[in-house]
Amino acid sequence: MSASKISARGCNVFYGDTHAVKDVNVDIGSKSVTAFIGPSGCGKSTFLRSLNRMNDTIDSCRVEGTITLDGENIYDPRVDPVTLRARVGMVFQKPNPFPKSIFDNVAYGPKIHGMAKSKSDLRDIVENALRRAAIWDEVKDRLDAPGTGLSGGQQQRLCIARAIATHPEVLLMDEPCSALDPIATFQIEELIDDLAKNISVVIVTHSMQQAARVSQKTAFFHLGELVEFGDTDDIFTNPSDPRTESYITGRIG
Amino acid sequence: MTPRSRSLFAADPQIQSRKRADARFRLYGLAAILASLALLAVLLGTVIGNGLGAFQQSYLTLEVELLESKLDKTGNRDIEEIKKVTTFGYDPLLTAAAERLIETHNIQTDLRAKDIAKLLSKSAVSDLRDFVVADPSQIGSTVSFDFLVNARVDGYLKGRVTRESIADDKMISAEQLDAVDQLVAAGALVKRFNLDFILGSDASDQRPESAGIGTAMLGSLAMMLVVLVLTLPVGVAASIYLEEFAPKNRLTDLIEVNISNLAAVPSIVFGILGLAVFINILHLPMSAPLVGGLVLSLMTLPTIIISSRAAMKSVPPSIRDAALGVGASRMQAVFHHVLPLAAPGILTGTIIGLAQALGETAPLLLIGMVGFIASTAPETMGDALLAPNTALPAQIFEWAKRADPAFYERAWGGIIVLLVFLVAMNAIAILLRRRFERRW
Amino acid sequence: MGLLISAASIAILVTIGIVLSMVFETVHFFRIYDWTNFFFGSTWSPNFRGDSELAILPLLWGTLYISAVALLVAVPVGLFAAVYLAEFAGPRVRATAKPLLELLAGIPTIVYGLFALITVGPGLVQLFGEGGFFGVSWMAGASSVLTAGLVMGIMLIPFVSSLSDDIINAVPQSLRDGSLGLGATRSETIRQVVLPAALPGIVGAILLAASRAIGETMIVVMGAGAVAKISGNPFEAMTTITTRIVSQLTGDSDFTSPETLVAFALGISLFVLTLGLNLVALAVVRKYREQYE
Numbered sequence: 001m002s003a004s005k006i007s008a009r010g011c012n013v014f015y016g017d018t019h020a021v022k023d024v025n026v027d028i029g030s031k032s033v034t035a036f037i038g039p040s041g042c043g044k045s046t047f048l049r050s051l052n053r054m055n056d057t058i059d060s061c062r063v064e065g066t067i068t069l070d071g072e073n074i075y076d077p078r079v080d081p082v083t084l085r086a087r088v089g090m091v092f093q094k095p096n097p098f099p100k101s102i103f104d105n106v107a108y109g110p111k112i113h114g115m116a117k118s119k120s121d122l123r124d125i126v127e128n129a130l131r132r133a134a135i136w137d138e139v140k141d142r143l144d145a146p147g148t149g150l151s152g153g154q155q156q157r158l159c160i161a162r163a164i165a166t167h168p169e170v171l172l173m174d175e176p177c178s179a180l181d182p183i184a185t186f187q188i189e190e191l192i193d194d195l196a197k198n199i200s201v202v203i204v205t206h207s208m209q210q211a212a213r214v215s216q217k218t219a220f221f222h223l224g225e226l227v228e229f230g231d232t233d234d235i236f237t238n239p240s241d242p243r244t245e246s247y248i249t250g251r252i253g
Numbered sequence: 254m255t256p257r258s259r260s261l262f263a264a265d266p267q268i269q270s271r272k273r274a275d276a277r278f279r280l281y282g283l284a285a286i287l288a289s290l291a292l293l294a295v296l297l298g299t300v301i302g303n304g305l306g307a308f309q310q311s312y313l314t315l316e317v318e319l320l321e322s323k324l325d326k327t328g329n330r331d332i333e334e335i336k337k338v339t340t341f342g343y344d345p346l347l348t349a350a351a352e353r354l355i356e357t358h359n360i361q362t363d364l365r366a367k368d369i370a371k372l373l374s375k376s377a378v379s380d381l382r383d384f385v386v387a388d389p390s391q392i393g394s395t396v397s398f399d400f401l402v403n404a405r406v407d408g409y410l411k412g413r414v415t416r417e418s419i420a421d422d423k424m425i426s427a428e429q430l431d432a433v434d435q436l437v438a439a440g441a442l443v444k445r446f447n448l449d450f451i452l453g454s455d456a457s458d459q460r461p462e463s464a465g466i467g468t469a470m471l472g473s474l475a476m477m478l479v480v481l482v483l484t485l486p487v488g489v490a491a492s493i494y495l496e497e498f499a500p501k502n503r504l505t506d507l508i509e510v511n512i513s514n515l516a517a518v519p520s521i522v523f524g525i526l527g528l529a530v531f532i533n534i535l536h537l538p539m540s541a542p543l544v545g546g547l548v549l550s551l552m553t554l555p556t557i558i559i560s561s562r563a564a565m566k567s568v569p570p571s572i573r574d575a576a577l578g579v580g581a582s583r584m585q586a587v588f589h590h591v592l593p594l595a596a597p598g599i600l601t602g603t604i605i606g607l608a609q610a611l612g613e614t615a616p617l618l619l620i621g622m623v624g625f626i627a628s629t630a631p632e633t634m635g636d637a638l639l640a641p642n643t644a645l646p647a648q649i650f651e652w653a654k655r656a657d658p659a660f661y662e663r664a665w666g667g668i669i670v671l672l673v674f675l676v677a678m679n680a681i682a683i684l685l686r687r688r689f690e691r692r693w
Numbered sequence: 694m695g696l697l698i699s700a701a702s703i704a705i706l707v708t709i710g711i712v713l714s715m716v717f718e719t720v721h722f723f724r725i726y727d728w729t730n731f732f733f734g735s736t737w738s739p740n741f742r743g744d745s746e747l748a749i750l751p752l753l754w755g756t757l758y759i760s761a762v763a764l765l766v767a768v769p770v771g772l773f774a775a776v777y778l779a780e781f782a783g784p785r786v787r788a789t790a791k792p793l794l795e796l797l798a799g800i801p802t803i804v805y806g807l808f809a810l811i812t813v814g815p816g817l818v819q820l821f822g823e824g825g826f827f828g829v830s831w832m833a834g835a836s837s838v839l840t841a842g843l844v845m846g847i848m849l850i851p852f853v854s855s856l857s858d859d860i861i862n863a864v865p866q867s868l869r870d871g872s873l874g875l876g877a878t879r880s881e882t883i884r885q886v887v888l889p890a891a892l893p894g895i896v897g898a899i900l901l902a903a904s905r906a907i908g909e910t911m912i913v914v915m916g917a918g919a920v921a922k923i924s925g926n927p928f929e930a931m932t933t934i935t936t937r938i939v940s941q942l943t944g945d946s947d948f949t950s951p952e953t954l955v956a957f958a959l960g961i962s963l964f965v966l967t968l969g970l971n972l973v974a975l976a977v978v979r980k981y982r983e984q985y986e
């Protein structure tokens with residue numbers, strides 16, 4: 001297993017007085033897939049969002065402890081969340097394409113980060129991202145059509161393309177398949193496999209099968225605590241904590 | 254692929270410039286807010302700075318000997334006889350009183366007593382006459398009387414009129430101002446709170462110092478009563494129908510679109526409607542608060558319907574279902590259960606609608622509530638509705654039109670009165686909302 | 694029930710009343726005054742000799758010019774204020790600034806009119822008039838397009854900002870998250886995602902503001918002047934449809950003369966103009982709302 005990309009130590013997250021994430025320690029490997037599972041409201045999304053400081057946008061939210069990316073504390077006052085988020089991208093539960101053309105959706109990140117030197121450069125980046133997101137063939141003839149006009153599964157792949165167009169080192173995915181049918185889900189899982197060859201992927205999912213299929217490591221959260229973290233195979237075949245076992249056998253949920 | 258192993262801490266020039274752009278953008282937003290608030294402050298500052306003066310007025314105290322030989326030649330205190338003496342008959346009394354004033358206070362001036370008497374308002378003689386007519390037994394005695402001084406002198410005491418500004422003024426001279434200075438020093442000429450501005454009636458354009466806004470307030474009050482009586486029941490009935498009973502069809506759609514559009518029709522158009530329908534066709538009297546109230550009702554109705562519907566919409570359906578469940582008819586459910594719960598919201602909307610109507614001016618211009626001197630207060634309810642009158646904003650406009658700084662002061666003062674009413678009404682609305690705010 | 698229905702129908706009756714009351718007199722007017730001269734003539738000069746020229750164009754020009762100046766003031770300030778309130782301001786700033794802006798919106802137009810007449814007009818003359826601060830003599834009198842336009846702009850700021858605030862808040866948070874999650878700054882997110890998404894709604898808001906400006910009466914009566922002309926100079930006095938309606942219908946009106954009746958033709962033109970703007974604006978805003986529901 002390769003060295004850890006992100007590590008969290010003593011991470012606590014509060015919304016006002018609500019203690020949503022409690023003292024979590026976790027290491028996320030590079031070039032691998034880590035799954036977060038657990039019952040609804042246990043703090044998976046909250047913890048995921050603290051990995052690229054998306055929680056900064058919520059006024060009441062407060063994060064304690066340290067989270068490092070390549071050994072550097074991302075909550076250091078010198079760190080600009082803008083720089084961080086360019087390296088740690090995010091895909092959300094509900095597809096959220098911008099009200100722009102398909103091309104402009106994908107080109108958005110590269111443009112703001114000044115990644116393309118020329119128009120053709122930009123076109124290459126966009127095409128490349130759309131190809132990796134396995135949606136190129138479906139949209140290559142209508143790059144100027146609005147992104148909001150695509151089907152749900154296509155929209156989610158567009159959002160993934162948009163996220164990987166900026167070449168993040170880590171991609172955080174919060175239930176990316178919850179709005180999709182089995183075929184689209186399958187396509188996205190393939191895509192995750194493919195992405196993990198180059199970058200680390202963290203995925204929140206409610207589907208145990210999906211966690212088992214795509215991830216190498218799994219973290220099980222319960223009521224804000226990280227109950228168990230380890231190799232996916234171990235967690236699913238031989239959980240050490242009774243709460244994990246109840247959850248994966250369907251007794252908590 | 255660009256290799257990106259640079260540190261999170263590294264200051265990237267591209268990021269720096271983007272952050273600067275971000276800060277700039279934020280600054281524009283802040284500047285816009287501050288500019289709006291500054292404009293609000295300037296506006297209110299202007300109103301208060303210019304208008305507070307209207308609540309003070311300067312008075313000159315004179316000892317007036319009410320000579321029987323001038324006022325009641327027959328000496329039998331017959332009121333009809335006394336009334337025959339016009340204001341001209343009182344002029345000599347004032348001149349004599351001015352004479353005495355110069356002596357008692359030892360005023361150093363080359364002016365004749367007549368010119369000192371000219372410091373008084375043109376209303377001074379009629380005020381004196383009213384006093385005598387009201388109490389003829391005073392004839393023969395000497396009474397101490399506080400007279401309004403004219404607007405120039407008053408303006409001089411308030412700083413509005415200066416020695417420079419009167420250089421070409423025929424109404425007042427530098428010598429007169431010298432005398433004014435001495436009278437002020439002697440305590441005979443004082444500036445004090447002026448209740449008459451708040452309670453009084455308008456005065457002719459020669460006498461800004463005695464113009465008051467009380468009658469206009471009565472006019473506004475009468476109009477607001479008309480608006481309340483007409484719009485509240487109609488507005489609530491219309492909202493009940495639209496919110497609770499209306500089937501979804503072309504007609505109700507049309508009504509909805511109509512209501513939202515009526516709310517945005519320019520107010521002057523309602524004035525044209527009022528003129529054409531209420532005055533030209535129905536022959537209601539010009540300048541009558543009733544007509545003003547009718548026009549404002551039509552304008553206010555959409556506002557009240559919109560807010561009443563919102564209030565009724567916020568009553569949860571479970572309440573209706575519960576009422577229907579225990580066997581109430583739909584009418585009963587609405588009148589016994591929904592309406593009481595929506596009442597605070599409806600009331601709040603009504604007060605806000607009335608506040609809007611109170612400040613509306615344009616339609617009143619067309620139905621003749623501007624352009625005359627509303628110098629007498631109505632005495633009966635019928636008069637209050639049908640006799641020609643003006644209204645708060647119309648009176649303010651009328652004063653503004655007279656193009657005289659003394660009347661401008663009164664216009665600003667009138668605005669203070671208007672704003673006090675509006676603030677009070679809105680405060681009541683906010684309190685109501687707070688008091689009855691419910692979370693379902 | 695019948696009572697309820699008739700109450701609800703009053704709205705329609707009022708509209709019909711408005712239209713009819715103006716249509717009759719307008720028809721009357723066009724019987725004694727050539728309609729082509731009204732719509733296409735270029736001079737407005739009513740007189741009592743019976744050879745009045747009553748063309749709407751110079752009035753329309755003044756109306757649109759003043760409204761444009763007003764929007765030029767109100768739209769940027771109102772929009773930026775809304776953006777700041779919706780996107781940057783903390784809850785405390787929002788809780789103070791919003792009611793204060795609403796206060797500005799609740800001030801009756803007579804107050805703005807007086808402000809234009811007594812404060813802003815003479816103030817501008819002191820800046821741009823003969824012997825004024827800038828040493829130019831561009832302004833002869835206190836009444837001008839600029840006077841009325843600026844003050845009307847101030848009046849419209851809270852109108853634009855509160856409508857835009859609502860509209861910006863209706864843009865789903867997920868779009869902002871999507872942009873921020875890609876490493877965009879707040880201002881990039883606002884300019885490139887939020888505002889384009891809100892654009893139709895904002896256009897609707899601006900149209901509503903324009904309709905307000907066109908129908909506004911007191912500010913122009915007190916600040917714009919009475920001279921009907923088509924000129925590009927904002928320091929000159931010009932006049933508007935609403936001011937002419939007021940002047941033709943106040944005083945001794947003779948309801949058989951074209952000079953009085955023209956007010957009804959002006960009124961119906963104003964009604965149609967603002968109604969058209971409102972209908973388009975409401976449709977645009979409604980469509981925009983549905984998009985994000």
Ligand SMILES: Nc1ncnc2c1ncn2[C@@H]1O[C@H](COP(=O)(O)OP(=O)(O)OP(=O)(O)O)[C@@H](O)[C@H]1O
Nearest residue numbers: 015018020039040041042043044045046047058060
């Ligand atoms: N913006 C917020 N403000 C306040 N509390 C919040 C906020 N977002 C989440 N919470 C609370 O924090 C806790 C964790 O929420 P979170 O969204 O992280 O759960 P989750 O594990 O992602 O659940 P799900 O599987 O349903 O998405 C919950 O109790 C939730 O109510």
Ligand SMILES: [Mg+2]
Nearest residue numbers: 044045046174
């Ligand atoms: Mg979640």
